[in-house]
Amino acid sequence: MKDFGVQPYLFPMPTYMIGTYNEDDSVDVMMMAWGGICAEDMVALNLEASHKTVENIKKRGGFTLAVPGIDTLDESDFFGILSAAKAGDKFARTSLHAFKSARVDAPVIREYPLTLECSLAEIQQQPYGLRILGKIENVLADEKILDEKGKIDAGKLRAFAFDQMQNGYYAIGEKIGKAWKNGAKFIKK
Numbered sequence: 496m497k498d499f500g501v502q503p504y505l506f507p508m509p510t511y512m513i514g515t516y517n518e519d520d521s522v523d524v525m526m527m528a529w530g531g532i533c534a535e536d537m538v539a540l541n542l543e544a545s546h547k548t549v550e551n552i553k554k555r556g557g558f559t560l561a562v563p564g565i566d567t568l569d570e571s572d573f574f575g576i577l578s579a580a581k582a583g584d585k586f587a588r589t590s591l592h593a594f595k596s597a598r599v600d601a602p603v604i605r606e607y608p609l610t611l612e613c614s615l616a617e618i619q620q621q622p623y624g625l626r627i628l629g630k631i632e633n634v635l636a637d638e639k640i641l642d643e644k645g646k647i648d649a650g651k652l653r654a655f656a657f658d659q660m661q662n663g664y665y666a667i668g669e670k671i672g673k674a675w676k677n678g679a680k681f682i683k684k
């Protein structure tokens with residue numbers, strides 16, 4: 496075994512897209528790997544305070560958190576590179592589409608297959624960084640990721656994960672087991 500010291504090395508890291516509105520109602524989207532679900536109806540975002548997204552969430556009280564598909568990998572990576580603080584309407588540089596959420600003051604990106612519409616619940620100024628907690632007000636899913644029973648089929652998302660060790664993106668898709676089932680055989684021993 497080799498030592499790597501203190502590093503944020505876990506895999507898979509998620510790739511989630513935070514959607515907000517700038518003050519002129521243009522759309523801002525940023526990529527986030529350090530965050531996710533933190534309660535049944537809550538999400539946690541670990542963000543650098545300098546991001547335009549943070550200012551936007553504070554002003555509008557809401558955001559969307561979406562799972563991008565591989566078909567938007569280039570655009571999604573771009574949203575993780577350029578800040579709206581420097582570039583203004585960075586969303587307009589892509590050909591993605593957005594519409595206003597019916598529940599929160601934030602944009603839904605049409606091309607992203609799964610979106611959580613979230614209201615701002617709490618801003619935590621921690622000694623080790625800024626954490627924003629959001630309450631999930633609704634889940635929006637594109638029809639194309641639903642199975643025949645109308646449930647969300649994770650395999651159809653064509654999501655991708657982030658590798659913090661070598662900055663790679665990895666496709667997610669193959670179903671290899673069933674949670675709370677595969678391990679159950681050991682209970683009887």
Ligand SMILES: Cc1cc2nc3c(=O)[nH]c(=O)nc-3n(C[C@H](O)[C@H](O)[C@H](O)COP(=O)(O)O)c2cc1C
Binds near residue numbers: 530541546548549576
């Ligand atoms: C793969 C990837 C993961 C990222 N994860 C985070 C993260 O978890 N937290 C964060 O503050 N910034 C993260 N970023 C950086 C922001 O997405 C980036 O700084 C973005 O330009 C901020 O946009 P904004 O200033 O328009 O809000 C990530 C970027 C990439 C490419």
